[in-house]
Amino acid sequence: xxxxxxxxxxxxxxxxxxxxxxxxxxxxxxxxxxxxxxxxxxxxxxxxxxxxxxxxxxxxxxxxxxxxxxxxxxxxxxxxxxxxxxxxxxxxxxxxxxxxxxxxxxxxxxxxxxxxxxxxxxxxxxxxxxxxxxxxxxxxxxxxxxxxxxxxxxxxxxxxxxxxxxxxxxxxxxxxxxxxxxxxxxxxxxxxxxxxxxxxxxxxxxxxxxxxxxxxxxxxxxxxxxxxxxxxxxxxxxxxxxxxxxxxxxxxxxxxxxxxxxxxxxxxxxxxxxxxxxxxxxxxxxxxxxxxxxxxxxxxxxxxxxxxxxxxxxxxxxxxxxxxxxxxxxxxxxxxxxxxxxxxxxxxxxxxxxxxxxxxxxxxxxxxxxxxxxxxxxxxxxxxxxxxxxxxxxxxxxxxxxxxxxxxxxxxxxxxxxxxxxxxxxxxxxxxxxxxxxxxxxxxxxxxxxxxxxxxxxxxxxxxxxxxxxxxxxxxxxxxxxxxxxxxxxxxxxxxxxxxxxxxxxxxxxxxxxxxxxxxxxxxxxxxxxxxxxxxxxxxxxxxxxxxxxxxxxxxxxxxxxxxxxxxxxxxxxxxxxxxxxxxxxxxxxxxxx
Amino acid sequence: xxxxxxxxxxxxxxxxxxxxxxxxxxxxxxxxxxxxxxxxxxxxxxxxxxxxxxxxxxxxxxxxxxxxxxxxxxxxxxxxxxxxxxxxxxxxxxxxxxxxxxxxxxxxxxxxxxxxxxxxxxxxxxxxxxxxxxxxxxxxxxxxxxxxxxxxxxxxxxxxxxxxxxxxxxxxxxxxxxxxxxxxxxxxxxxxxxxxxxxxxxxxxxxxxxxxxxxxxxxxxxxxxxxxxxxxxxxxxxxxxxxxxxxxxxxxxxxxxxxxxxxxxxxxxxxxxxxxxxxxxxxxxxxxxxxxxxxxxxxxxxxxxxxxxxxxxxxxxxxxxxxxxxxxxxxxxxxxxxxxxxxxxxxxxxxxxxxxxxxxxxxxxxxxxxxxx
Numbered sequence: 001x002x003x004x005x006x007x008x009x010x011x012x013x014x015x016x017x018x019x020x021x022x023x024x025x026x027x028x029x030x031x032x033x034x035x036x037x038x039x040x041x042x043x044x045x046x047x048x049x050x051x052x053x054x055x056x057x058x059x060x061x062x063x064x065x066x067x068x069x070x071x072x073x074x075x076x077x078x079x080x081x082x083x084x085x086x087x088x089x090x091x092x093x094x095x096x097x098x099x100x101x102x103x104x105x106x107x108x109x110x111x112x113x114x115x116x117x118x119x120x121x122x123x124x125x126x127x128x129x130x131x132x133x134x135x136x137x138x139x140x141x142x143x144x145x146x147x148x149x150x151x152x153x154x155x156x157x158x159x160x161x162x163x164x165x166x167x168x169x170x171x172x173x174x175x176x177x178x179x180x181x182x183x184x185x186x187x188x189x190x191x192x193x194x195x196x197x198x199x200x201x202x203x204x205x206x207x208x209x210x211x212x213x214x215x216x217x218x219x220x221x222x223x224x225x226x227x228x229x230x231x232x233x234x235x236x237x238x239x240x241x242x243x244x245x246x247x248x249x250x251x252x253x254x255x256x257x258x259x260x261x262x263x264x265x266x267x268x269x270x271x272x273x274x275x276x277x278x279x280x281x282x283x284x285x286x287x288x289x290x291x292x293x294x295x296x297x298x299x300x301x302x303x304x305x306x307x308x309x310x311x312x313x314x315x316x317x318x319x320x321x322x323x324x325x326x327x328x329x330x331x332x333x334x335x336x337x338x339x340x341x342x343x344x345x346x347x348x349x350x351x352x353x354x355x356x357x358x359x360x361x362x363x364x365x366x367x368x369x370x371x372x373x374x375x376x377x378x379x380x381x382x383x384x385x386x387x388x389x390x391x392x393x394x395x396x397x398x399x400x401x402x403x404x405x406x407x408x409x410x411x412x413x414x415x416x417x418x419x420x421x422x423x424x425x426x427x428x429x430x431x432x433x434x435x436x437x438x439x440x441x442x443x444x445x446x447x448x449x450x451x452x453x454x455x456x457x458x459x460x461x462x463x464x465x466x467x468x469x470x471x472x473x474x475x476x477x478x479x480x481x482x483x484x485x486x487x488x489x490x491x492x493x494x495x496x497x498x499x500x501x502x503x504x505x506x507x508x509x510x511x512x513x514x515x516x517x518x519x520x521x522x523x524x525x526x527x528x529x530x531x532x533x534x535x536x537x538x539x540x541x542x543x544x545x546x547x548x549x550x551x552x553x554x555x556x557x558x559x560x561x562x563x564x565x566x567x568x569x570x571x572x573x574x575x576x577x578x579x580x581x582x583x584x585x586x587x588x589x590x591x592x593x594x
Numbered sequence: 595x596x597x598x599x600x601x602x603x604x605x606x607x608x609x610x611x612x613x614x615x616x617x618x619x620x621x622x623x624x625x626x627x628x629x630x631x632x633x634x635x636x637x638x639x640x641x642x643x644x645x646x647x648x649x650x651x652x653x654x655x656x657x658x659x660x661x662x663x664x665x666x667x668x669x670x671x672x673x674x675x676x677x678x679x680x681x682x683x684x685x686x687x688x689x690x691x692x693x694x695x696x697x698x699x700x701x702x703x704x705x706x707x708x709x710x711x712x713x714x715x716x717x718x719x720x721x722x723x724x725x726x727x728x729x730x731x732x733x734x735x736x737x738x739x740x741x742x743x744x745x746x747x748x749x750x751x752x753x754x755x756x757x758x759x760x761x762x763x764x765x766x767x768x769x770x771x772x773x774x775x776x777x778x779x780x781x782x783x784x785x786x787x788x789x790x791x792x793x794x795x796x797x798x799x800x801x802x803x804x805x806x807x808x809x810x811x812x813x814x815x816x817x818x819x820x821x822x823x824x825x826x827x828x829x830x831x832x833x834x835x836x837x838x839x840x841x842x843x844x845x846x847x848x849x850x851x852x853x854x855x856x857x858x859x860x861x862x863x864x865x866x867x868x869x870x871x872x873x874x875x876x877x878x879x880x881x882x883x884x885x886x887x888x889x890x891x892x893x894x895x896x897x898x899x900x901x902x903x904x905x906x907x908x909x910x911x912x913x914x915x916x917x918x919x920x921x922x923x924x925x926x927x928x929x930x931x932x933x934x935x936x937x938x939x940x941x942x943x944x945x946x947x948x949x950x951x952x953x954x955x956x957x958x959x960x961x962x963x964x965x966x967x
Contacts, residue, residue, distance in 0.1 A: 003726075004895060006772050007907070011891045017918050018880055024925045028835040029873040036835025040869075043832065044848045209630075212853040217630040 049181035052201030055228035071148035075116035081140030149279040159300035162190020163278035201228030232464040234263035242574035243268035246567030251555035253301035253441040259449035262458025269301040303403040306438040310514030313433030320386035322480040326377035335369035363487040375431030384410040390447040397459035409436035445551035502565035511539030513560035532556040537564035619938035626850035626858040626866040645942040649949030656953025672716035678705035679749040718904030729776040757933040833865040841872030902958040
């Protein structure tokens with residue numbers, strides 16, 4: 001082979017390589033071109049969610065309870081922030097953290113080295129200003145401004161308002177949450193959860209071009225977020241505050257209803273929690289502490305706690321007896337401190353007995369024996385029927401999750417649940433609000449509402465705009481109603497009334513005490529706090545055309561007349577003060593004259 | 595100094611096409627390095643322009659000296675080259691994990707870039723003086739390997755400059771093959787080369803720097819670790835592929851300015867061009883390169899003497915290899931070895947040595963025999 005031939009072979013090889021290159025180019029650019037174009041677009045374009053402002057929550061008088069405030073979070077893009085020790089200590093000094101803490105957070109940060117890792121949340125404006133001044137020395141530092149939920153009054157009405165959190169796995173799968181960005185906070189509890197779809201609005205999107213380090217080069221497109229709807233609650237902040245003040249240091253619940261509408265004016269449960277803890281993403285430690293607290297601060301006792309109503313249930317017993325005609329308002333029985341039935345002795349709370357006693361006094365002095373007599377004449381079925389008519393054993397319709405029904409025992413109920421027949425003695429227990437009977441504080445307030453407003457049972461609600469819904473009207477003889485109201489006023493106003501401590505100098509209050517036994521009578525050997533009775537007081541005011549119906553429950557509070565009645569009075573006074581119906585001035589005059 | 599008859603034989607195509615390619619290169623460098631934030635444009639493209647000007651001067655200088663003078667001093671020049679390679683190991687400047695540069699006042703240059711040309715001239719002189727009536731035997735080949743390749747190869751691989759070392763070896767093999775080798779030796783040589791490749795590979799592997807190993811891993815399995823070593827190749831393919839048939843348009847490419855493609859203005863500049871001009875633009879660019887290579891091959895045939903033919907052959911082979919290896923690695927067909935695209939990639943020394951190489955082709959072409967048949 002001559003050299004010339006070899007050179008020709010060389011040129012053929014070159015041509016072959018060029019042909020190969022062209023084939024490869026054809027494959028990359030023409031055959032797979034669109035695919036690679038997409039990848040290059042994905043390389044450079046990012047969709048960043050712009051969180052929508054959640055709606056503001058107001059009380060009934062347009063006082064904001066929950067709003068939003070900007071929160072500054074400090075984040076670092078690891079790729080750009082090489083952990084140079086000098087830089088670390090500078091940042092540590094500015095943020096009041098130790099360099100080790102920052103290093104740890106950087107190490108723990110997941111995702112690509114280009115996505116920002118949060119170093120400190122909720123930094124003060126002053127700190128942000130200081131950091132901005134040193135920006136040049138801190139490459140890769142990002143100050144993110146995010147709207148944060150602000151629960152203006154902290155713990156106030158925390159069980160009603162609720163809290164936020166990241167979406168649960170179930171919410172992530174729920175189509176109702178489809179347009180919510182994965183990183184967004186949604187309502188997890190209370191009104192924040194129930195009306196989440198109203199409050200949350202619609203997140204916007206920002207399409208940005210980024211470089212390989214993830215820095216935003218320019219904004220390509222923007223879709224503005226839609227602010228969530230503001231909502232107005234039926235709560236009255238002043239009444240709510242008074243209710244929580246009354247429960248301070250104790251466990252229990254207070255519910256205040258407007259009897260003519262079913263609106264919830266106040267709903268307090270103690271102990272409570274601070275929803276602001278959740279607003280910035282609750283720490284694992286805080287969360288463990290909340291759910292492991294034996295006093296169960298996350299439980300809304302007003303709707304999730306069911307307790308024997310004790311003597312407050314005598315309102316139902318009295319009404320049923322009058323309506324069914326087994327007695328009339330003049331009927332008298334003799335109380336000797338106890339009554340025999342089925343070989344067992346059923347005692348009155350007053351061991352000496354009340355002597356010859358009428359229905360009026362049986363209510364104001366809460367005579368148990370009188371009601372045993374009523375119970376014997378009514379029988380369990382009729383008692384249960386009236387209890388159910390007034391909303392016990394059924395949900396009140398309130399817009400909160402986890403409401404419990406309580407128990408209205410009957411023969412059928414016992415057979416079905418305990419596989420046992422009903423004993424006559426159990427009727428006597430039931431009629432004084434003990435035994436199997438149980439109800440939530442909300443149910444008791446609702447019951448009182450219906451008793452004093454002519455038998456109209458409303459669906460309970462928290463959203464002001466929600467139409468009033470009448471569940472049913474119970475036929476009550478006007479005579480029975482006015483008699484009952486008078487007796488309930490007597491509970492507070494009479495010198496022997498069990499609810500004397502609910503007396504207010506400037507508004508007439510009617511009510512009924514209740515002291516629910518936790519341990520059966522005669523078994524109370526140990527007088528520890530856990531064995532103390534639950535204190536109840538249900539009330540209404542004023543006497544004519546009542547505007548509020550109240551139920552107060554104090555867990556292991558002892559006597560209803562001592563532990564619960566004063567709270568009811570304070571709450572009612574707070575309502576009329578806030579109402580501005582002139583009573584406030586009266587009180588001031590009164591206080592000055594004292 | 596330049597004869598009028600020489601001008602008659604002057605091929606204007608070579609300098610014009612070379613200038614055209616390098617100016618497209620400048621435009622592409624400008625696009626690849628354009629800033630995305632409010633910072634001034636880096637001056638890579640300007641510096642490249644200066645180097646093109648210097649390259650053109652070097653081209654004129656190269657054609658003005660008769661290549662036969664070059665051949666006369668071939669061995670001395672070769673020795674100087676080897677000394678410079680030694681020097682770079684001791685006084686060389688480090689950059690990007692390798693010691694390749696010698697700093698002379700404001701200039702820094704890579705001796706290995708120029709050494710290739712000196713190597714070609716020296717080897718050409720040796721080959722042209724041999725009795726080529728019969729093919730080369732094994733003994734001659736081993737002697738040439740020892741004389742010309744062994745020491746420079748070791749020196750260059752110590753820098754380390756894997757790309758240039760491989761080019762050197764390939765260049766030697768091709769030139770010797772072209773000179774004519776006994777068929778048995780040629781065939782056994784190729785077979786031994788292919789069979790021993792894994793062994794050489796494993797020996798080399800032990801001596802490779804970390805980044806060199808990673809490049810090899812990345813070549814075999816680019817998708818294995820898209821953010822690690824395979825990143826270059828993947829992003830290069832994305833860059834090229836996203837250009838499509840017509841390209842995204844000049845200054846419309848995104849992969850370079852946003853820095854998704856590393857070494858966007860040096861080794862991977864072709865990808866940026868392919869992104870903005872697409873398949874059609876690439877064909878045009880390929881034709882321009884093919885034009886230069888064809889001119890080289892044509893000049894080999896027309897050279898007035900054997901030494902001229904060998905020099906042009908060597909220069910053409912080197913130029914072609916650079917192009918093939920660079921485009922091949924950008925297309926993901928060859929491992930990433932850090933070889934620039936001739937006339938196109940940013941880099942002064944390479945630009946200079948490429949214009950000198952083209953000047954040598956022109957030099958030999960001009961001085962071909964004046965007989966017209």
